[in-house]
Amino acid sequence: MIDIPSADAPVDAPRGRVLLIEDEPNIATAIGFLLQREGWRVSTHSDGRTALDAVVRHAPDVIVLDVMLPGQSGFEVLGGLRAGQNGTRADLPVLMLTAKGQTKDRDRAEALGVSRFMTKPFSNRELIEAVRDLARTAPG
Amino acid sequence: MNLTFSLLVAVCLAYVTFLFVVAFAGERAAAKGRSLMRGPTIYTLSLSIYSTAWTFYGAVGYAARSGLEFMTIYLGPTLVFIGWWWGLRKLVRIGRAERITSIADMISSRYGKSNLLAVIVTLLAVVGTTPYIALQLQSVTLSFGVFAAPGTQASELTGLAFWVACGLAVFTILFGTRKLDIGERHDGIVSAIAVEAVVKLVALLSVGAFVVWGINGGAAATGEAIATSPVANWTAVPGRWAGLIFVSGAAVICLPRMFQVLVVENSDERHLVTASWAFPAYLMAMCIFVVPIAVTGLARLPAGSNPDLFVLTLPLAEGQGGLALLAFLGGFSSATSMVIVASVALATMLSNHVVMPLWLAAQNRDGSGQAQASISGDVRGVVLRARRASILVVLAMGYLYFLATGGTAALASIGLISFVGMAQVLPALGFGLFWTGATRLGAAAGIVTGFVIWAWTMLVPVLAGPTSVGPFGIEWLRPEAPFGLTGDPLLSAMILSLGLNTFVLCLTSLLTRPTPMEQLQAPRFVQVFDRTAAPRGRRSYHAGAEELLIMAQRILGASEAQEVFAAESRAQGRPSDLPETTPDLLDRLERKLAGSVGAATAHAMVTGITGDAAVSVEDLLAVADETAQIMDYSARLEASSAELVRTAGELRAANDKLTALGHQKDAFLSQVSHELRTPMTSIRAFSEILRGDEADGRVSDEDRARYAGIILDESERLTRLLDDLLDLSVLESGQVVLNPADVTLRTVIDRAVTAAGTVSLGLRIDRDPEGEDVTLRTDPDRLSQVFINLITNAAKYCDADEPALRIAVMAEVDGVIVDFTDNGSGIAAPDRGLIFEKFARLSDQAAAGSAGLGLAICREVMARLGGSIDYLPGQGGAAFRLRLPGETRTAGTARAAE
Numbered sequence A: 001m002i003d004i005p006s007a008d009a010p011v012d013a014p015r016g017r018v019l020l021i022e023d024e025p026n027i028a029t030a031i032g033f034l035l036q037r038e039g040w041r042v043s044t045h046s047d048g049r050t051a052l053d054a055v056v057r058h059a060p061d062v063i064v065l066d067v068m069l070p071g072q073s074g075f076e077v078l079g080g081l082r083a084g085q086n087g088t089r090a091d092l093p094v095l096m097l098t099a100k101g102q103t104k105d106r107d108r109a110e111a112l113g114v115s116r117f118m119t120k121p122f123s124n125r126e127l128i129e130a131v132r133d134l135a136r137t138a139p140g
Numbered sequence B: 001m002n003l004t005f006s007l008l009v010a011v012c013l014a015y016v017t018f019l020f021v022v023a024f025a026g027e028r029a030a031a032k033g034r035s036l037m038r039g040p041t042i043y044t045l046s047l048s049i050y051s052t053a054w055t056f057y058g059a060v061g062y063a064a065r066s067g068l069e070f071m072t073i074y075l076g077p078t079l080v081f082i083g084w085w086w087g088l089r090k091l092v093r094i095g096r097a098e099r100i101t102s103i104a105d106m107i108s109s110r111y112g113k114s115n116l117l118a119v120i121v122t123l124l125a126v127v128g129t130t131p132y133i134a135l136q137l138q139s140v141t142l143s144f145g146v147f148a149a150p151g152t153q154a155s156e157l158t159g160l161a162f163w164v165a166c167g168l169a170v171f172t173i174l175f176g177t178r179k180l181d182i183g184e185r186h187d188g189i190v191s192a193i194a195v196e197a198v199v200k201l202v203a204l205l206s207v208g209a210f211v212v213w214g215i216n217g218g219a220a221a222t223g224e225a226i227a228t229s230p231v232a233n234w235t236a237v238p239g240r241w242a243g244l245i246f247v248s249g250a251a252v253i254c255l256p257r258m259f260q261v262l263v264v265e266n267s268d269e270r271h272l273v274t275a276s277w278a279f280p281a282y283l284m285a286m287c288i289f290v291v292p293i294a295v296t297g298l299a300r301l302p303a304g305s306n307p308d309l310f311v312l313t314l315p316l317a318e319g320q321g322g323l324a325l326l327a328f329l330g331g332f333s334s335a336t337s338m339v340i341v342a343s344v345a346l347a348t349m350l351s352n353h354v355v356m357p358l359w360l361a362a363q364n365r366d367g368s369g370q371a372q373a374s375i376s377g378d379v380r381g382v383v384l385r386a387r388r389a390s391i392l393v394v395l396a397m398g399y400l401y402f403l404a405t406g407g408t409a410a411l412a413s414i415g416l417i418s419f420v421g422m423a424q425v426l427p428a429l430g431f432g433l434f435w436t437g438a439t440r441l442g443a444a445a446g447i448v449t450g451f452v453i454w455a456w457t458m459l460v461p462v463l464a465g466p467t468s469v470g471p472f473g474i475e476w477l478r479p480e481a482p483f484g485l486t487g488d489p490l491l492s493a494m495i496l497s498l499g500l501n502t503f504v505l506c507l508t509s510l511l512t513r514p515t516p517m518e519q520l521q522a523p524r525f526v527q528v529f530d531r532t533a534a535p536r537g538r539r540s541y542h543a544g545a546e547e548l549l550i551m552a553q554r555i556l557g558a559s560e561a562q563e564v565f566a567a568e569s570r571a572q573g574r575p576s577d578l579p580e581t582t583p584d585l586l587d588r589l590e591r592k593l594a595g596s597v598g599a600a601t602a603h604a605m606v607t608g609i610t611g612d613a614a615v616s617v618e619d620l621l622a623v624a625d626e627t628a629q630i631m632d633y634s635a636r637l638e639a640s641s642a643e644l645v646r647t648a649g650e651l652r653a654a655n656d657k658l659t660a661l662g663h664q665k666d667a668f669l670s671q672v673s674h675e676l677r678t679p680m681t682s683i684r685a686f687s688e689i690l691r692g693d694e695a696d697g698r699v700s701d702e703d704r705a706r707y708a709g710i711i712l713d714e715s716e717r718l719t720r721l722l723d724d725l726l727d728l729s730v731l732e733s734g735q736v737v738l739n740p741a742d743v744t745l746r747t748v749i750d751r752a753v754t755a756a757g758t759v760s761l762g763l764r765i766d767r768d769p770e771g772e773d774v775t776l777r778t779d780p781d782r783l784s785q786v787f788i789n790l791i792t793n794a795a796k797y798c799d800a801d802e803p804a805l806r807i808a809v810m811a812e813v814d815g816v817i818v819d820f821t822d823n824g825s826g827i828a829a830p831d832r833g834l835i836f837e838k839f840a841r842l843s844d845q846a847a848a849g850s851a852g853l854g855l856a857i858c859r860e861v862m863a864r865l866g867g868s869i870d871y872l873p874g875q876g877g878a879a880f881r882l883r884l885p886g887e888t889r890t891a892g893t894a895r896a897a898e
Helices: A025-037 A051-058 A074-082 A103-112 A124-137 B005-031 B040-050 B058-083 B085-097 B103-110 B115-147 B154-176 B187-215 B219-228 B238-254 B256-264 B271-287 B290-300 B307-317 B321-366 B379-405 B409-423 B426-434 B440-464 B489-511 B516-526 B545-556 B558-571 B583-597 B599-610 B617-624 B628-696 B701-733 B745-755 B780-797 B843-848 B854-864 B891-897
Strands: A016-021 A040-045 A062-066 A094-098 A116-119 B741-744 B764-766 B774-778 B804-812 B815-822 B868-871 B879-885
Touching: A016 A025, A016 A051, A025 A040, A025 A124, A025 B628, A025 B701, A040 A051, A051 A074, A062 A074, A062 A124, A074 A094, A074 A103, A094 A103, A094 A124, A103 A116, A116 A124, A124 B628, B005 B115, B005 B154, B005 B187, B005 B321, B040 B187, B040 B256, B040 B271, B040 B321, B058 B085, B058 B238, B058 B271, B058 B290, B058 B307, B085 B103, B085 B256, B085 B271, B085 B426, B085 B516, B103 B115, B103 B256, B103 B321, B103 B426, B103 B440, B103 B516, B103 B599, B115 B154, B115 B256, B115 B307, B115 B321, B115 B379, B115 B409, B115 B440, B154 B187, B154 B321, B154 B379, B187 B219, B187 B271, B187 B290, B187 B307, B187 B321, B219 B290, B238 B256, B238 B409, B238 B426, B238 B489, B256 B321, B290 B307, B307 B321, B321 B379, B321 B599, B379 B545, B409 B440, B409 B489, B426 B440, B426 B489, B426 B516, B440 B489, B545 B558, B545 B583, B545 B599, B558 B583, B583 B599, B628 B701, B701 B854, B741 B745, B745 B774, B745 B780, B774 B780, B780 B804, B780 B815, B780 B854, B780 B879, B854 B868
Parallel strands: A016 A040, A016 A062, A062 A094, A094 A116, B764 B804
Antiparallel strands: B741 B774, B804 B815, B815 B879, B868 B879
């Protein structure tokens, strides 16, 4: 469980908070670096079971969520989030990432109410734009 | 010619003797197979028993009283034979196909071989025919009386009737019960009645010709005489005419004696073609002189003379003794032939449907289960005795009835009453032939209803005399005017009985369901012409052929029964053996037996042996599908649909397997995709960062080095993954090539520890130097691959503060055991079954960047080496036990042996 300190954020005015739920440390490092460079405050969480607690704790504006997580899959986390478990905001924008690349995963994610779905590997620019779009359309 | 009573008796005896000779000759000729005896001419002549003494003498009397109305009695049969020839052919076809023995058997057979119905019809026939037999006896007595001296006592005449009855009984028993199988027919009797038919016709024509040309002086003069006679003053009542024509048409089919000669005695269906015109012609010839004789008799004989005897008294009055004698013989012939055939027919019914069932029931009561098979004695004898006794009973009843009512006018009308009585069978017969929906209960209810109404409205008034009020003062029950019908009593009784009979039959049939047996039988009758010879396929095959043969011998006689079985054996291609009891054989046998004892009894006997008296499941199927063909078709459909179901099941199983394989393949590909995409994601992301950094320079040198290191690590991870995948694929496909060599275990472990070196830097490895000193014949490279995997796993996943791995070796009789045990927390019980599966990397320990193929590869390798790898629980940390096969020896021992 690696929380990248927000102190690392660049001097630009922070765009908002991103919670990155990803268990592959190298991928987490890459995404964290990319988003922080764009002015986001990024928190990273690597366990599926405690993911919703992390959402409550960090109160992010956008969530980036991996599917293959230890303890609980990204789908279950998304389902719990949309159901408002643990008192989370049910309408948080969620960008889901998967390395499986199967359409049935995309279908399942969309059925659960995902905001955006991307397949790994992704282009950095696409990822950054996706998070920016989600933050802009996010309610409240 | 002076006729004395004694001479008459002598002539009678001579005539009867002549008939005996004819009958004998007929039987002999038939036995020799002379076809002439059973030609269409004889058949047509035998049908003439329709004209009894009642019509021979009575027609003239009828004409004298009611004019041409007597014609109706001849018109009915004429219309039936000309207009309904097709229906008669159907009747005859069924009679022959089903070996029908009587009208009662016909009805019973049609309605599911119901013996109850047979008994009802038999009862009806007995009640309806007995007075008719009495009528014949009376006519013979009366005709004798004409010749008797004026002072002759009535008792003498009555005594004569007794002797006539006895003579007829002897004759009937002699020629009617010589053989058992009615299907073989009574050649002697038929020959005799054919001769009698000729005598009747010749006698009546002779008297007629004498009257027209001898007395009246020609046809023209006779016509004049008729025109001036009171006979001409008659009026035809259309309703009564229609009714009489109908009822006499019904009688020609339903009267037991007519059914006997028409259907039972028929030897060839084609004879009907001749009979269809020849029989009406015979009837016309019989009635052509009736009116002249009546008119002349009324004109010439003293008033008060009995018109019923004009045929005799006219020639006598004119002094033609010889002609009178001929006429007497004609009347005698009419009477005797009717009595003979009627008693044969009735005796057949009585013995088959009353005596035999009672006897069988009695036998059943004594015996246990296999009743029919254990019948002792000769059944043939029993049947014949029953039939002979029945003949005696029938004639005795006729005689007693004659004694009770003889001399009264009551007998005169008994002919028509008998006709209407037997016509009660017509609805059951007619609907049975053309409507499969007619049921046993419907037929029984209809016949009983008609029977009761007929008995009440027609029989009771004759027996009890005219009544003026109904019973208990209930007016509408008065026999002469039932339900207040005050019209022609004969007509209203007929319409009421037959109408209600038909109505009740239809209504009951619609309200009741036929039994399975009925549903089997009905199409055999209704569709007799388009029936294919499909066996009913209804009996089980376990019936003993031997028991059947024993029973058949008792009924058919030894030689004939054996012939039937031998023919069947030959047909089945096993001539030296008893035939198999196929449904076909049983069917044929049952019909053959039915010819002797009636359908119901034969069915009871055969099913008694085959042991399926109850309707079998196949029966029910057959019934459900209405015909045997449909059953066969549906059975085939069922078989193929069962096969389809089976095939579909197999396909489904195969599909499930394929789907499962597909799912496995999908899951595997999905995991491979995941394992490939994960390192590629990092590689791509950091490559883009580093490339873009050349433009903006915002990545520190330190980060740049770190990111390049990550790219390198992830690239290596990709390579490793691809290597593992290829390795696993080769191992799984069984195409791996092993390079066995004699090697000590220590050498292999040393190599593995060295190879894992960099990874296992922080891991302490405890070894077992003595145990390792064992020589194996194995593939050292593959074995060390397994060891490396286990060492690196321990290095990666052992969560102890000071991780340690112990490698212990134990020699076994037929191999070596090597245990790898670390001091970590081990693997949780639920996961232990999973760790050897592909991509089974336990998620908690994901960080190490392994694809989770290591243990799967270890398992495959160990299998190829002829050993195994298992998780060893209860060792504190994670423990794996490897078994290596082969004759092993410690290096020391080996050296010592040299």
